[in-house]
Amino acid sequence: MLPAYTKYICGTAATRQGKAALRELIAGLQAMGASPEVCGSQTPGLPAVRLKEVPGSEEKAVLRRCGESMEIAGTGRGLIYGVFHLLRHLALGEEFPEWDSSPAYPIRMLDHWDNADGSIERGYAGSSFFFRNGKPICTERTRDYARLLASCGLNGCCINNVNVHGSALKLLTGSFKRELRRIALCLAEYGISLWLSVSFSSPMELGGLDTADPLDEGVKQWWGETCLRLFSSIPNLAGFLVKADSEGRPGPHSYGRSQAEGANMLADAVRPFGGKILWRCFVYNCTQDWRDAKTDRARAQCDHFAPLDGEFRENVFLQLKNGPVDFQIREPVSPLLGHLEKTASMMEFQIAQEYTGQQRDVCYLIPMFRDILDFRFRARRENDRTAERISAVCAVSNTGDDYNWTGHDLAAANLFGFGLLSWNPCADPAEIAEEWSVLTFGDDPEVTKTVTDILMRSRDVYEKYTAPLGIGWMCVPGTHYGPSPEGYEFDRWGTYLRANHLEIGVERGPEGTGFTEQYSAELAALYRNVKSCPEELLLFFHRLPYNYRMKDGRTLLQRIYDDHFEGYEEAAAMSEAWDKLADKLEPEVFRRVQERFREQLRCAAEWRDVVNTWLYRLTMIPDEKGRRIYP
Numbered sequence: 001m002l003p004a005y006t007k008y009i010c011g012t013a014a015t016r017q018g019k020a021a022l023r024e025l026i027a028g029l030q031a032m033g034a035s036p037e038v039c040g041s042q043t044p045g046l047p048a049v050r051l052k053e054v055p056g057s058e059e060k061a062v063l064r065r066c067g068e069s070m071e072i073a074g075t076g077r078g079l080i081y082g083v084f085h086l087l088r089h090l091a092l093g094e095e096f097p098e099w100d101s102s103p104a105y106p107i108r109m110l111d112h113w114d115n116a117d118g119s120i121e122r123g124y125a126g127s128s129f130f131f132r133n134g135k136p137i138c139t140e141r142t143r144d145y146a147r148l149l150a151s152c153g154l155n156g157c158c159i160n161n162v163n164v165h166g167s168a169l170k171l172l173t174g175s176f177k178r179e180l181r182r183i184a185l186c187l188a189e190y191g192i193s194l195w196l197s198v199s200f201s202s203p204m205e206l207g208g209l210d211t212a213d214p215l216d217e218g219v220k221q222w223w224g225e226t227c228l229r230l231f232s233s234i235p236n237l238a239g240f241l242v243k244a245d246s247e248g249r250p251g252p253h254s255y256g257r258s259q260a261e262g263a264n265m266l267a268d269a270v271r272p273f274g275g276k277i278l279w280r281c282f283v284y285n286c287t288q289d290w291r292d293a294k295t296d297r298a299r300a301q302c303d304h305f306a307p308l309d310g311e312f313r314e315n316v317f318l319q320l321k322n323g324p325v326d327f328q329i330r331e332p333v334s335p336l337l338g339h340l341e342k343t344a345s346m347m348e349f350q351i352a353q354e355y356t357g358q359q360r361d362v363c364y365l366i367p368m369f370r371d372i373l374d375f376r377f378r379a380r381r382e383n384d385r386t387a388e389r390i391s392a393v394c395a396v397s398n399t400g401d402d403y404n405w406t407g408h409d410l411a412a413a414n415l416f417g418f419g420l421l422s423w424n425p426c427a428d429p430a431e432i433a434e435e436w437s438v439l440t441f442g443d444d445p446e447v448t449k450t451v452t453d454i455l456m457r458s459r460d461v462y463e464k465y466t467a468p469l470g471i472g473w474m475c476v477p478g479t480h481y482g483p484s485p486e487g488y489e490f491d492r493w494g495t496y497l498r499a500n501h502l503e504i505g506v507e508r509g510p511e512g513t514g515f516t517e518q519y520s521a522e523l524a525a526l527y528r529n530v531k532s533c534p535e536e537l538l539l540f541f542h543r544l545p546y547n548y549r550m551k552d553g554r555t556l557l558q559r560i561y562d563d564h565f566e567g568y569e570e571a572a573a574m575s576e577a578w579d580k581l582a583d584k585l586e587p588e589v590f591r592r593v594q595e596r597f598r599e600q601l602r603c604a605a606e607w608r609d610v611v612n613t614w615l616y617r618l619t620m621i622p623d624e625k626g627r628r629i630y631p
């Protein structure tokens with residue numbers, strides 16, 4: 001039963017965002033079976049939802065009960081968040097608590113790795129809805145996307161791949177001015193800012209200059225003029241995202257300049273327009289010789305950026321991946337964050353499940369993100385959690401033009417959860433999962449329990465049947481789906497297991513690459529000592545013999561065998577639990593997810609058998625429980 005106040009909506013909206021809030025309120029209430037009457041601001045006695053728009057651009061929203069009415073107050077943007085918050089709670093059937101809330105971060109965005117030809121790098125949900133045939137497009141889906149983001153509390157998106165190529169380069173030239181303007185306006189209505197990825201060598205690629213040296217006057221002038229043209233024609237453009245000196249991308253290093261010199265030059269160019277630069281820290285040697293055991297890719301972020309702390313302009317945000325390597329299923333938190341005292345940083349998560357099952361396997365990532373946000377850099381220092389050290393958050397998007405947006409229906413929980421966590425980094429992942437389930441599938445308690453259980457177990461299950469204990473990189477090169485333990489072993493990417501018949505892993509303590517020493521003294525001590533190192537990260541930090549004794553007395557190898565057998569069984573149990581919901585869900589949704597589970601089980605069996613067999617053949621040590629391994 002909806003509360004009485006849902007019969008009337010009072011208040012007028014002045015701005016486009018306020019009007020969008022009003023529209024969403026009407027549509028949302030109608031979808032829940034109400035027929036609200038909109039009656040301006042003249043009806044003080046009626047129980048109503050009262051929208052009170054105040055001037056400004058803040059995102060704060062306040063909801064409070066005034067007698068029988070519910071008042072939502074805020075700027076146009078605030079009203080949007082307030083309305084979605086109210087609708088969520090009504091849909092959940094919850095007694096509505098008062099809400100006075102501002103987001104934890106001013107920038108909460110999705111990064112799309114969409115290419116101009118319509119493909120998506122690491123995209124697992126169809127093609128791009130931002131680009132088709134080399135051009136940006138604005139369609140009905142753009143508006144739905146803006147609504148989707150705003151309903152989760154997000155406020156920005158970068159629409160093109162950080163690997164800028166093809167006609168995406170021309171986004172800076174004015175060739176697509178009209179299309180970009182339409183997209184920007186459509187997003188702006190829901191408070192979503194537009195960002196563009198740019199190539200550092202654009203002055204050469206587009207401007208015909210013979211250098212992109214950030215200290216060159218001609219280069220500065222080119223960027224200045226480009227920004228003037230771009231920012232004056234695209235409302236709501238927030239700035240640029242830059243992948244420089246990374247995996248073959250051009251950058252300041254080519255000219256003997258630092259990352260700070262590169263970023264600052266662009267920061268100066270966008271500053272007159274209130275623009276910002278999101279500068280990625282994914283800088284590492286991607287042409288390593290596998291014979292070289294000294295170079296450690298995990299060290300690279302800190303080696304490059306820690307010495308530059310304090311050298312970046314105020315409108316630069318260093319965007320760093322959550323771990324030191326590359327979105328593996330288990331990594332420690334990037335030590336670079338612990339070094340950035342005078343530089344704004346942005347945490348980059350990946351909800352596109354590149355290494356975490358590619359939206360074929362279910363893998364709810366929100367508990368992992370929450371752990372990362374809770375991570376403490378120094379136990380004795382106040383306000384020293386990741387959540388407090390960062391100034392902004394983003395996630396690589398998991399969306400595409402698939403009917404259900406995310407390929408796997410359950411992968412939408414990652415988008416929703418990322419949005420809620422970026423508004424409130426203390427939000428509870430289990431509550432988010434439960435809430436998402438009710439909002440998506442309705443409030444049947446059995447469905448809610450099953451879906452929440454599946455989501456909450458899924459990351460551990462995925463981790464068990466794939467790469468063990470933080471070692472990462474056992475996936476098929478290139479596609480990154482399915483097992484290939486030595487696929488990256490003799491390659492150039494700095495991703496080595498270095499397994500032989502006695503030992504496995506890279507030693508990252510002081511006797512090895514010294515990576516542990518990039519953390520604060522207390523964390524370095526924790527990680528460097530194999531006895532205190534958290535077991536789930538043991539093979540990230542240490543090279544160990546297979547007969548190393550884990551805390552529970554099992555050998556390292558037996559633990560890996562057990563995890564792989566159990567991981568498969570647990571995936572099968574999740575799939576069976578889903579099957580029991582057949583009569584309780586829309587047949588099409590039920591069938592889609594069931595098919596994904598079939599694929600997940602096939603893949604989990606493959607991982608189990610390949611990893612176990614590979615280790616058995618190396619070590620010739622059998623599984624203590626005599627389960628099937630292929631000799």
Ligand code: GCV
Nearest residue numbers: 113121122162163243282326
């Ligand atoms: C966009 C990984 C991915 C690449 C991606 C890169 C990055 O290496 O495999 O597809 O490129 O990260 O984050 O820049």
